[in-house]
Amino acid sequence: MSRPTSRPAASDPSWGERSDLDVLNRDIPRVDGPVKATGEAVYTHDVRLPDMLWARVLVHPVPRAEIESIDLEAASEMPGVVHIEALKEPGDTVRYLGDDAVLAVVAAETPDQAADALGAIVVQAKRLAPVVTPEQALEEGAPVVSRRRKADSNVGRANERGDEAVADAALAGAVAVVERTFEIPIQHHVCLETHGHVVQPAPDNDQVTVYASTQSVSGTPRGLARTLGRDASKIRVLTPHMGGGFGSKFGPGLEGALAARVANVTGRPVHLMLTRADEFAIAGNRSGSRQNLKVGADSDGRLVGLKLEADKLGGVSGGSLPGPPYIYTVTDGAAVFSKIRSVHTATDGSRAMRAPGHPQASFAMEAAVDELAYLLGMDLVDIRIRNLESAVHHRQLRRVAEEIGWADHPNRDRPGAAVNGRAVGIGFGVSVWGPGGRSSRCDVTVRPDGSVVSATATQDLGTGARTYVAAIVAEELGLTVDMVEARIGDSDLPPSVTSGGSVTTGSSAPAIKDAAHKAREGLEALLTDVLEAPVGSYVWKDGRVSVRGDASRSLPWIAVCALLREPLLAQGEFRDFLHEGRIHGAQAAKVEVDTLTGRVKVLKMVTCQDQGLPLNRLALRSQINGGMVQALSYGLLEQRVFDEQDGFLLSDNLDLYKIAGSQEIPEMVALIDDEDERPSVCGMAEAPVIPGHSAIAGAIHNACGARLTRMPFTADNVLETLYGKI
Amino acid sequence: MREMDPSSGEPSAISRRSFLKGATQVAAAGGIIGAAPASEQDAEVEPEVETLSGSASMELLVNGKSRSVEVEPRTTLLHALRNEMKPPLTGTKEVCGTGSCGACTVLIDGQPAYSCLSLAVTCAGRPITTVEGFGSADAMSDVQQSFCDKDGMMCGFCTPGFVVATHAALDRAPKASLDELKYELxxxxxxxxxxxxxxxxxQAVQKDRARGEDGR
Structure with a gap:
């Protein structure tokens, strides 16, 4: 039996001096690397239980329709069908292409049988006007698709900030003014593992087991409690591995509720993962936007006035867009006016996606800064430094400028021109994020045989969370990472936060550190009689403990643990002082534009990123690279496309919805900002996804003078910007 | 619905040709049913040909072992591996199902192939290597070890496909430049x-293998 350490902590935990660290702030190969590289890692998608049913949902192909009938008779007689139910009645309407378009669920003995039965469902429906574009939503007399109560149009209430007259006056007095309208498409998360669950029911009030591809292991039991008809404590959620979330997997969603319901009704385990096409139709997206941005600067390049009018395009949801001036500073804050509203279409609601709203805001603001620099004949780096308050941004911009070769670049204060149809340019962008930290717990158990377990419910989205769950404990106890077993992805373990907004590390790492520190002090209390030094006067290093200043009084780890009569359990909790959530980043991109074909090739991307103490430099560089790659993909390739006439989602597969592949990947340099010496930790994954596409657009402009105001930066977009509509 | 019983029990008892022939005939017969009386339809069927429908048992040679699976003509190799084998081989992932993403990459006859686009019946008797065939967590291949050392993975869902594709790429083009590697992958x-x-x-594997060759 384990018991909590009862003695109060003798001292507060700390991350320690960086020079003393043996495990953290180094390259740590992820502890689940071998199971992932060999296919042994079991994702929800891979769970196979005895007697398991395979479930599928039927999604109506267009966003709006009146259901006349859903005939399940033929389908229910198909081989292997165990459960089939319609979710809509005759006379019901499909209001949008999202969870409201799910018409039926089928569960069968095999995946093929479930698919066949789905195909045998006969739906009679009258199609209604699709309302898939903002133009359609804003048309006179357009059907109201907004879900707001008592909505009489598809336009949400505008959020106005500032005094328009003051902003206008400031802009009138500016030396240089730029005004542009930017169009930013809707982006999909494209988690490689689709959304879904495997629900294993249990009789009476026994514990139900749910495998979930989720960003919220601790939160999912509550999300399924009502459907499963039992208290959340009677639902165990397991997420040993999950194949990407990026903000789209916070709750069980309709697909989770249906899996639970079918498991309840049939009494059999149910596997319900969305298909790729379903995923595109109903599993969320990053909202698009249209932004009319007007910014003015004085002769020194200082921003003096700004006006933004923007529509957020989040389908039936509100969408997100932070207010201006994004990251940059306008000398007189009163001269900033913004009016942001939501325009609703009958399409899937936006969800959080890695730095919600920020890449959209970055795209318009960085473009305006570039153009003001050119109007004033200023260097692109200088104008940024002039308008950014944080000295951290200043040093990071200088660092990425150096790495990308800015000093030797010819077009630093004006766009270049193509030579023989080839032009090379460089662009920049900056990011900020405030990764929170909040209540989270961790248990560290040290056993008499020397084994150590670090356990917290958290999920590893691919960030490397599982690795630091072990590594932080290893550092505190002077062990190697492989001597600590990390247990995560289980809602029966001490609760952790939902992974959104880069909060996981800032929440979990302090709790892990606290638990490890308590375990260390618990062991030191045993040593006071043996090595005769008080708690707090020991050094734990290289698998040994010794009295500080007297290396002769020392014991190996295994001998220390042998002093334990029973396992030592240390319970850690979130400690605010171990975390600080304020981070910065700068990026530079270098591109080559073929001005004859319009093709853009990104040659190099550089990021410099701070985050306090890097827990694992290897995984950190992976996250920074990942941010750059996703931003590149967003800028160059990604665009959701609807058939505007009938409302079919045309881009519901990975052939037509393009994401970046190997051949788009340029040289990438992920610089960890080691001038940030804060003795704190926090997450950072949102920041590096924010400015990459902005830097690429800036580089295209810098190369050849084409300011792209529409994403993605396809060849036709470049040619049209260079030469006008052909 | 009649299921075919492979009479010989040999791994190659069902050739791709005979299986597909049977399957095609089912589809053709289905098309006739609406148009002609049953008796006429029966008369048109060649008596010697056995009509197949539903699933049938066949052998797949996976990672050096013969594995029995129940498949239909339409069953992809991916679904045979993930859903039909006992125990299932779930290392190979399904992401797009349409041959776009490579998460389901396996080797067939030593060549990389999308298992979501390969029908299981076409793989009878052909050696198939999945990610599990290259190594285990305790005994990884050089490529798998290198993916761990260099953090060539995050969520890990694409990793099995990349590991197989990297093995194939380095076998085919051991000295590939970075640009050539990008093409291969x-x-x-x-x-x-x-x-x-x-x-x-x-690239680390390339270096290690080159060093190994120099040492010999």
Whole structure:
């Protein structure tokens, strides 16, 4: 039996001096690397239980329709069908292409049988006007698709900030003014593992087991409690591995509720993962936007006035867009006016996606800064430094400028021109994020045989969370990472936060550190009689403990643990002082534009990123690279496309919805900002996804003078910007 | 519905040709049913040909072992591996199902192939290597070890496909330049953005293998 350490902590935990660290702030190969590289890692998608049913949902192909009938008779007689139910009645309407378009669920003995039965469902429906574009939503007399109560149009209430007259006056007095309208498409998360669950029911009030591809292991039991008809404590959620979330997997969603319901009704385990096409139709997206941005600067390049009018395009949801001036500073804050509203279409609601709203805001603001620099004949780096308050941004911009070769670049204060149809340019962008930290717990158990377990419910989205769950404990106890077993992805373990907004590390790492520190002090209390030094006067290093200043009084780890009569359990909790959530980043991109074909090739991307103490430099560089790659993909390739006439989602597969592949990947340099010496930790994954596409657009402009105001930066977009509509 | 019983029990009892022939006939017969009386339809069927429908048992040669699976003519190799084998081989992932992403990459006859686009019946008697066939967590291949060392993975869902594709690429083009490696791996998508570290992993294997050859 384990018991909590009862003695109060003798001292507060700390991350320690960086020079003393043996495990953290180094390259740590992820502890689940071998199971992932060999296919042994079991994702929800891979769970196979005895007697398991395979479930599928039927999604109506267009966003709006009146259901006349859903005939399940033929389908229910198909081989292997165990459960089939319609979710809509005759006379019901499909209001949008999202969870409201799910018409039926089928569960069968095999995946093929479930698919066949789905195909045998006969739906009679009258199609209604699709309302898939903002133009359609804003048309006179357009059907109201907004879900707001008592909505009489598809336009949400505008959020106005500032005094328009003051902003206008400031802009009138500016030396240089730029005004542009930017169009930013809707982006999909494209988690490689689709959304879904495997629900294993249990009789009476026994514990139900749910495998979930989720960003919220601790939160999912509550999300399924009502459907499963039992208290959340009677639902165990397991997420040993999950194949990407990026903000789209916070709750069980309709697909989770249906899996639970079918498991309840049939009494059999149910596997319900969305298909790729379903995923595109109903599993969320990053909202698009249209932004009319007007910014003015004085002769020194200082921003003096700004006006933004923007529509957020989040389908039936509100969408997100932070207010201006994004990251940059306008000398007189009163001269900033913004009016942001939501325009609703009958399409899937936006969800959080890695730095919600920020890449959209970055795209318009960085473009305006570039153009003001050119109007004033200023260097692109200088104008940024002039308008950014944080000295951290200043040093990071200088660092990425150096790495990308800015000093030797010819077009630093004006766009270049193509030579023989080839032009090379460089662009920049900056990011900020405030990764929170909040209540989270961790248990560290040290056993008499020397084994150590670090356990917290958290999920590893691919960030490397599982690795630091072990590594932080290893550092505190002077062990190697492989001597600590990390247990995560289980809602029966001490609760952790939902992974959104880069909060996981800032929440979990302090709790892990606290638990490890308590375990260390618990062991030191045993040593006071043996090595005769008080708690707090020991050094734990290289698998040994010794009295500080007297290396002769020392014991190996295994001998220390042998002093334990029973396992030592240390319970850690979130400690605010171990975390600080304020981070910065700068990026530079270098591109080559073929001005004859319009093709853009990104040659190099550089990021410099701070985050306090890097827990694992290897995984950190992976996250920074990942941010750059996703931003590149967003800028160059990604665009959701609807058939505007009938409302079919045309881009519901990975052939037509393009994401970046190997051949788009340029040289990438992920610089960890080691001038940030804060003795704190926090997450950072949102920041590096924010400015990459902005830097690429800036580089295209810098190369050849084409300011792209529409994403993605396809060849036709470049040619049209260079030469006008052909 | 009648199921075919492979009479000989040999792994190659059902050739791709005979299986598909049977399957095609079912489809053709289905088309006739609406148009002609049953008696006429019966008369048109060649008596010697056995009509197949539903699933049938066949052998697949996976990672050096003969494995029995129940498949239909339409069953993809991917679904045979993941859903029909006992125990299932779930290392090979399904992401797009349409041959776009490479998560389901396996070797067939030593060549990389999308198992979501390969019908299981076409693989009878042909050696298939999945990610599990290259190594286990306790005994990884050089490529698998290198993916761990260089952090050539984040969420890990694309990793099995990349590991198989990297093995195939380095076998086919051991001295590939970085650009050539990017070309070789261009059939695989990663959404986390792991690519730079995947390239690092592949190049580290190239170096190690070259060193090994020099040493010999």
């Amino acid at each position: 261009s059939g695989n998508f990663c959404r986390c953005g792991t690519y730079p570290h995947v390239f690092d992993a592949a």
